[in-house]
Amino acid sequence: MTTTPQEPVTAEAEPRRRLHPLSPILHGAKSIAVVVAALSWQTLSQVGLERFAIVVLVLALGVVIFSLVGWLTTGYHVVGRELRISDGLIWRRNRAIPLERLQAVELRRPLLAQLTGLAELRLEVVGGGKTEAPLAYLTVRDAAALRERLLALAGRTQAGEAQAGAGAQAAATGAPTLEHPLLRVENRDLVISQLLTPQAIFLPLGIAFVVMQFVLEAQWTFIGIASTVTAMAGVLLQPVRRVLQDWDFRLARDPGGRLVVRYGLLETRSQVVPLNRVQSIGATWPLLWRGHKWLHLRLDIAGYAGEPGGDNKRSDRLLPVGDFATARALVWDVLPGVDLATLATSPPPARARWLHPFALRYLGAGLTPEVFVSRWGLLTRELSLVPYARLQSVRVVQGPLQRRLGLATVYADTAGGRAGQARDRDLAEAWALAEQLAVRARLARA
Amino acid sequence: MTEPLAPDALTPWPDTVQWRPVSPKLITVELIARAIWVVVLLTGLGVGWFFAPHWTWGAGMAAVVGYAIWRSIVTVRAVRAWGYAERDQDLLVRHGLLIRRLSIVPYARMQFVDVTAGPLERAFGLATVQLHTASAASDAKVPGLPPAEASRLRDRLTALGEDRAEGL
Numbered sequence: 002m003t004t005t006p007q008e009p010v011t012a013e014a015e016p017r018r019r020l021h022p023l024s025p026i027l028h029g030a031k032s033i034a035v036v037v038a039a040l041s042w043q044t045l046s047q048v049g050l051e052r053f054a055i056v057v058l059v060l061a062l063g064v065v066i067f068s069l070v071g072w073l074t075t076g077y078h079v080v081g082r083e084l085r086i087s088d089g090l091i092w093r094r095n096r097a098i099p100l101e102r103l104q105a106v107e108l109r110r111p112l113l114a115q116l117t118g119l120a121e122l123r124l125e126v127v128g129g130g131k132t133e134a135p136l137a138y139l140t141v142r143d144a145a146a147l148r149e150r151l152l153a154l155a156g157r158t159q160a161g162e163a164q165a166g167a168g169a170q171a172a173a174t175g176a177p178t179l180e181h182p183l184l185r186v187e188n189r190d191l192v193i194s195q196l197l198t199p200q201a202i203f204l205p206l207g208i209a210f211v212v213m214q215f216v217l218e219a220q221w222t223f224i225g226i227a228s229t230v231t232a233m234a235g236v237l238l239q240p241v242r243r244v245l246q247d248w249d250f251r252l253a254r255d256p257g258g259r260l261v262v263r264y265g266l267l268e269t270r271s272q273v274v275p276l277n278r279v280q281s282i283g284a285t286w287p288l289l290w291r292g293h294k295w296l297h298l299r300l301d302i303a304g305y306a307g308e309p310g311g312d313n314k315r316s317d318r319l320l321p322v323g324d325f326a327t328a329r330a331l332v333w334d335v336l337p338g339v340d341l342a343t344l345a346t347s348p349p350p351a352r353a354r355w356l357h358p359f360a361l362r363y364l365g366a367g368l369t370p371e372v373f374v375s376r377w378g379l380l381t382r383e384l385s386l387v388p389y390a391r392l393q394s395v396r397v398v399q400g401p402l403q404r405r406l407g408l409a410t411v412y413a414d415t416a417g418g419r420a421g422q423a424r425d426r427d428l429a430e431a432w433a434l435a436e437q438l439a440v441r442a443r444l445a446r447a
Numbered sequence: 448m449t450e451p452l453a454p455d456a457l458t459p460w461p462d463t464v465q466w467r468p469v470s471p472k473l474i475t476v477e478l479i480a481r482a483i484w485v486v487v488l489l490t491g492l493g494v495g496w497f498f499a500p501h502w503t504w505g506a507g508m509a510a511v512v513g514y515a516i517w518r519s520i521v522t523v524r525a526v527r528a529w530g531y532a533e534r535d536q537d538l539l540v541r542h543g544l545l546i547r548r549l550s551i552v553p554y555a556r557m558q559f560v561d562v563t564a565g566p567l568e569r570a571f572g573l574a575t576v577q578l579h580t581a582s583a584a585s586d587a588k589v590p591g592l593p594p595a596e597a598s599r600l601r602d603r604l605t606a607l608g609e610d611r612a613e614g615l
Contacts, residue, residue, distance in 0.1 A: 127581050303581060393582035395551040404547070416581035439551045443536050446555055 017076035017087070024138045025068030027113050032064040033057070077136060082154055084124070086136070102126045103155040104303045106148045107272040110141070115269065120144040124151070127303045127416060152273060156257065180261060183334060186250040186321055190295075194322035195240040197289040204237060246270075247321035252331070260300075260335065262318065278302055279335055280391045280417030282319065284328065286382040295322050298331060301417025336372060336388060344374045344384075352406050353425040366411070366423030368437055373413050375421045387413050387421040389445035395438045397431050411435050464539060466530035472571045473591030474526045478519055480567055485515045531589045538578060538604070540587045552587040554607035556580045562601050564594075576600050 037057060044053065075088040084098045104125040114120055119138035139147065195201060211229050248266035255261050255273065263271040283299040290296070298320035320331055329341040346365030354361045360379035367374045373392070376384040392413055399409040409431035413421035423434055488511050496504035525544050532539040537553040557578055564574040568590075574597035578587040592600065 392553075393556050393580040394553070394585035394587065396584070396586070397549040397551075399547040401545050409547075412584065414580070414582035414584040420582075420584050435549070435551060439537055439553065443553060443555075446553075 015078050015080065017078045019076055020072060020136060021119055021138050021140055021143075022072070023117055023119060025065055025072045027117065027119065027138055028068040028071070029061060029065035030113055032068075033061045036060045036064070079150065079154070084151060098124060098126055100151055100155040103151060104278045105272055105274045106152060107270055108141075108144055108148060109268060109270050110265075111268045114138055122148060125302060148273060152257070152259065152275070156275060180253040180255050183252040183254060184320075184323070184327060184331065185252075186247070186323060188248060190322050191247055191250070192244055193293070194290060194295060195244050197293075198240050198287070199289070200236050201240050202289065204233070207233065207236070243321070247318060250318065250321050252319075254334070262300075264318065264321070274300065274302060276335060279388070280415040281388070281419060281421065282332060282335060282386045283419060284332075284341070284384040284386075288380045290322070294324055296320075296325065296328055297322060298328055300335070301415065301419055303416035332386070336386065338371045339369065339386060344369060344386075346374055346376055349408065349423075349425040350427045353408055355406060356402060356408070356425055364424055366421075366426065366434070368434070368441070373421045373438060373441075375413075375423050377422070377424060385419065385421045387415055389438070389441040391415050391417075392438060392442040392445075395435050395442075397435050399428070399431075411438070413438055464532045464534065466532050466539075466541070469526060469529045469531075469589065469591035470573055470593055471526065472573055473529075474523055476567050476571050476573060476591070477522045477526065481515055481518060481522070485511060526591065529590065533600075533603070538587055540589055542588075548586070550585060550587045552578055552580060552585055554604065556585075557604060557608035560601050560604050560608075562597055576604075578604060 044056075048056070070090050071088065074090045074093075075086070077084065077086045079085075080097075082100050084100060085095065086098070087093065087095045104127060107123045107125070109121045109123060110119070111121070117138075118141055120141045121135055121137035122139055122144045123135050136144070136147075211233075245266045246268070247264050250264040251262075253261045253263075258276060260274045260276060260279075261271065262274070263269065280301045280303055283301065285297045285299070286295075287297070299317050300319040301317060319335065320328055323331075325341070332339055332341045344367065346367035348361065348365050351361075353364070357364060360377070363377060363379055363382055365374075365376045372386045372388050374384065374386055376382065393416055394414045396412040396414065397409050398412065403409055403425065406425075407428050408425045409428050410425060411423040411431050411434045413423075415421070423431070426434060489508055492504050492508045492511065496508075521544060525542070528544050528547075529542045530540070536555075537551050539549065539551055541547070541549045558581055559579050561577040561579065562574055563577070568574060572593060573591050574594050575588065575590040576592055576597050577589070579585070580587075589600070
């Protein structure tokens with residue numbers, strides 16, 4: 002197997018490449034918005050429009066020059082099986098990313114980047130507190146080509162040699178990759194699903210409450226209105242953001258057998274995940290979606306585990322909203338052999354009702370030939386699937402109350418951050434479960 | 448539930464595994480570390496009492512002493528409860544009294560091993576070995592090991608880890 006024909010095989014000779022020349026301006030534009038926000042209206046009214054414009058201009062110029070220096074000193078190139086990135090003017094930093102550690106590659110295009118035809122390439126590797134290598138910005142064509150190349154390099158040592166080979170060949174021929182579309186989420190369903198969240202449901206009530214208060218007490222202070230509006234916006238932010246992020250959600254398989262996830266309205270993301278990088282899958286049935294029998298599927302990948310910011314920033318969607326049949330087909334695709342409809346779980350012993358008076362019926366855990374299944378949750382039902390091959394460690398934890406009842410909880414830790422958990426099992430069963438998990442994980446790895 | 452592989456798997460099998468205890472000197476280390484804190488707290492409270500005489504300062508001091516005594520009794524039992532066992536494929540670590548925890552960490556999942564020793568631990572010739580996996584939730588930490596045992600464990604873990612190393 003060779004590298005792409007356009008590139009010389011002697012990888013060491015590959016010159017260092019720069020990011021796109023427009024990058025500093027795009028970075029600058031981002032900062033200018035922050036600067037303007039920081040200066041605020043108050044400053045504008047104090048200094049007058051002219052001076053305000055000058056201040057903003059000077060700051061903007063400074064930011065752009067700063068970004069320009071950053072751009073001049075940033076370079077990347079592929080050496081052997083590493084991606085090397087160097088940046089920094091005063092604190093030089095050279096970073097080598099071993100590509101066999103690559104978990105997923107994501108192409109993000111914020112609004113400004115979309116307007117200018119650029120994209121940001123983000124590589125996820127394990128152990129990074131955050132995304133290790135955001136290459137911002139490249140042209141879309143460059144980014145896509147680099148992504149294909151990195152993934153082909155990354156796939157070489159992996160078990161799915163044939164799949165990786167196919168991917169590499171596709172990259173090598175430079176042919177437009179023919180993807181096999183798996184599914185597309187209707188935007189109508191997405192909007193409805195986000196209207197069926199507690200935030201959206203309670204909004205009319207909230208508005209009515211506020212209006213009533215104002216009418217009755219007649220306190221039309223500016224602060225009061227402003228803070229109410231801000232609070233409302235804050236509450237509504239999550240569903241709105243979800244809709245914007247998951248807009249036009251599409252899922253496909255590329256010729257290499259990898260999963261390609263595309264979504265987003267203002268910021269489009271397209272993420273490529275090799276299937277053997279999937280750490281676990283989580284399914285959620287929110288209470289308000291039950292009328293439609295909808296569920297949400299989540300994909301855990303190791304690189305994103307440390308990323309802060311809750312579930313909004315993370316790229317972990319497998320299915321933002323969909324019915325059971327869709328989810329079932331999808332899970333079968335991602336974890337071959339796992340049928341969402343036939344996952345048998347057994348409940349904990351009846352004496353666990355002292356700990357879970359209501360939710361006991363929905364607790365359960367089970368071992369299928371491929372995955373460790375666990376479910377929990379009364380109102381929002383959750384299901385987690387952890388393939389044995391991805392298990393990192395097994396823990397048995399017994400709290401004081403559990404000891405009284407002779408119960409214990411078994412955790413199956415993954416690198417994705419979320420653990421599968423068999424809650425409140427009989428102690429003997431918990432030991433057996435832990436032993437089984439350890440054995441099966443070992444067999445799955447071998 | 449599934450059938451266990453070994454016939455003894457339904458008995459609490461960790462009791463059939465040969466557990467190694469941690470050094471009893473860890474008790475002394477923990478007690479000294481606690482004593483230092485108690486002295487610092489008592490000094491602080493004593494100074495407060497000196498400048499603003501009120502009985503609550505005394506009550507606070509009594510509470511600190513009481514808590515320290517209770518924790519010290521627990522410490523003795525907790526250290527005895529720590530244990531680890533090396534099996535062919537994985538390391539078992541158990542600890543905790545109030546909340547009992549058992550971790551099973553396969554050697555193949557090891558990312559790196561930490562050997563640390565604080566000043567107090569060093570004074571008593573002890574070290575802590577911690578095994579890290581790619582999952583943040585795994586906790587395989589063995590404190591209170593004699594340096595020879597700590598380096599033996601570290602070398603064994605790294606050797607086994609290299610043998611069975613793999614990606615995620």
